[in-house]
Amino acid sequence: MPSPAPSGSTxxxxxxxxxxxxxxxxxxxxxxxxxxxxxxxxxxxVMVPYGxxxxxxxxxxxxxxxxxxxxxxxxxxxASQFTAVELIAQNAPVLLIIASALAVNLRMAMYSAxxxxxxGSARSxxxxxxxxxxxxxxxxxxxxxxxAHPGLSxxxxxxxxxxxxxxxxxxWIIFTYVGATLGNIVPAHWPLDFVxxxxxxxxxxxxxxxxxxxxAAVVGVVAALALAxxxxxxxxxxxxxxxxxxxxxxxxxxxxxxxxxxx
Amino acid sequence: xxxxSPTIWLIIAALGVGTFLLxxxxxxxxxxxxxxxxxxxxxxxxxxxxxxxxxxPGILWPAATDGRPDPVRLAxxxxxxxxxxxxxxxxxxxxxxxxxxxxxxxxG
Numbered sequence: 320m321p322s323p324a325p326s327g328s329t330x331x332x333x334x335x336x337x338x339x340x341x342x343x344x345x346x347x348x349x350x351x352x353x354x355x356x357x358x359x360x361x362x363x364x365v366m367v368p369y370g371x372x373x374x375x376x377x378x379x380x381x382x383x384x385x386x387x388x389x390x391x392x393x394x395x396x397x398a399s400q401f402t403a404v405e406l407i408a409q410n411a412p413v414l415l416i417i418a419s420a421l422a423v424n425l426r427m428a429m430y431s432a433x434x435x436x437x438x439g440s441a442r443s444x445x446x447x448x449x450x451x452x453x454x455x456x457x458x459x460x461x462x463x464x465x466x467a468h469p470g471l472s473x474x475x476x477x478x479x480x481x482x483x484x485x486x487x488x489x490x491w492i493i494f495t496y497v498g499a500t501l502g503n504i505v506p507a508h509w510p511l512d513f514v515x516x517x518x519x520x521x522x523x524x525x526x527x528x529x530x531x532x533x534x535a536a537v538v539g540v541v542a543a544l545a546l547a548x549x550x551x552x553x554x555x556x557x558x559x560x561x562x563x564x565x566x567x568x569x570x571x572x573x574x575x576x577x578x579x580x581x582x
Numbered sequence: 583x584x585x586x587s588p589t590i591w592l593i594i595a596a597l598g599v600g601t602f603l604l605x606x607x608x609x610x611x612x613x614x615x616x617x618x619x620x621x622x623x624x625x626x627x628x629x630x631x632x633x634x635x636x637x638x639p640g641i642l643w644p645a646a647t648d649g650r651p652d653p654v655r656l657a658x659x660x661x662x663x664x665x666x667x668x669x670x671x672x673x674x675x676x677x678x679x680x681x682x683x684x685x686x687x688x689x690g
Contacts, residue, residue, distance in 0.1 A: 361676050381583035386590050393598030403597060410584050416593055421600045426632055432608035432621075433628035440614040450606035455633065462629040463672075510687055512646045513655050516637040517662050517683065521675030523633050524666020535627035536634045543635035544642060555635055562631025567623040 343468040348478035351471070355460065355482025361521070362456040365514050366490040368505050369397050374498020376401065380408035384499055391495040395488060396454060398552075399423040425556055430458045437465045438480075441473050449477070452484035454491075459522040466526065531573065535566030654686030 346354070370391070377387040382404070390400050403420040411419075430453055438449055460483040465476060497504075505511060527533050539562025546554025585593075617625070641659045643649040662679030666672065 358672070361673055364676070364680075382590060383587075386587070386594065389591070389594050390597075393594055394601050396601050399597065399601065403593060407585060407590070407593070408583055413585075413589060413593060417596045417600070420597050421604070424601045424604050426636070427601065427604040428607045429625075429628050429632060431605055431610075432612075433625040435608050435612050435617060436622060436625070438609060439612060443610065443613070446609045446613065447606060450609055451602060453605040453609075455636070459629060459633060508687075510646065510655065510683055512640065512644055513658060513683055516641050516655075516659055517676060517679035519633045519637045520659060520662040521666050521672045521679060523630055524663050524675055525670040525672060526630055527667065532627065532630045535631040539631035539635035540638040543638045547639040547643065552636075554639075555632070558635045559628070559632045562635060563624045563627045566627030566631060567620070570623055570626070 344470040344475075346471075346475055348474050351475045351478040352482035355464070355479035355484075356486050358460055358464075359456070359483040359486035362460075362487050362518060363490060365456065365518050366487055367494050368509075368511050368514065370491045370494025371498035371503060371505055372511070373397065373400055373404070374495040374500070375503040377404050377495075378499050378502075380404045382407070384496075387499045388492065388496055391492045394420075395451070395491065396424050396427070397491070419550075422553055422556075426559065427453060429559060434458070434461060437461065437476055438473065441477055445477060449480060452480070452488055454484075454487060455519070456487050456522075457484045459519070463522060463526060529570075529573075531566045531569040534569040535562045538562045538565035654683065657686055658683035 343351070343354070373391065374387055377390060377400075378384075382390070390403070394400055394403075399420040402423050403416055406416040406419060431450065434449070434453075438446055441449070457480065461476070461480050464479050465471070471479075523536065527536060539558050542558035542561045543554055546557055548554070549557075641655060642651055644652055644655055646652075647655075658679045661682035662675050665678035666675030669675065
């Protein structure tokens, strides 16, 4: 087995994204698992306070402890859980509650499609496990890992994903329980709403390597702002495909120009 | 709230199954069949198109300030983006954004 990494190296235990591709390709699954865990640690900034908050909000809406935990275990999708509980508190019709919360999660189908090239050849129960653990944060880490290290095998990618998911998903459930039993222990004046934008931007900024990536992000953002008035964040379902199309279009143009030799 | 316990569980179960099926959809059903080139080209830009678009309205019009643009939050978003672009390092970007947010909240 090729082993370019110096012995005793703790590659990727801090910020993680700077492991060289050759070193990452030589990782054992266990090392990839640990690298995934290390890279996921900053996202605890999101999972811990929002898990607490969900526990508090669900209790306030009148759910019992088991139902509150059931939400976080079975749905495992923060924004849609908040949407559902808010509508439950308002006594909205059951079908409207289900439809609205699922609309918030429609982006997960786009995540699922975009992971096919990286996990498509994994065993079917592995793919089902990836699907269950697919949240915004684990998705962002999986894509960043796949793009930074194109040579990884499926077991290496899978181990990295599961390591990241182990840090991201259980705390959501645990801190839902803590919030439901202890009440809110996050000071009210903290600008908690901004933890999610900061962590998402921090994931995306290093990915903006090409003009095509920048075009996808800019078009997605502009369209999302223009469509911000649509209910339940459904503007995203138009904005995201527009951004993706912009990225693909710029990539096509760049390739065509490269072929014609005008750089 | 006036829902009975079975109704609440019905909502939770429907959301659990529905959300899993959304996540499983392509990954589970397509599996190892090759995607067409144009499909792969589109999907390459999913993350960079979705995640910034998801948070952009909340950055410009935060619910916490009743939708009024907030200089502290705008500065924190700018600091995160700038640090991420310059260092290509996620952790450095988070630290920069959190520091700008904390400083702005403290002195602002």
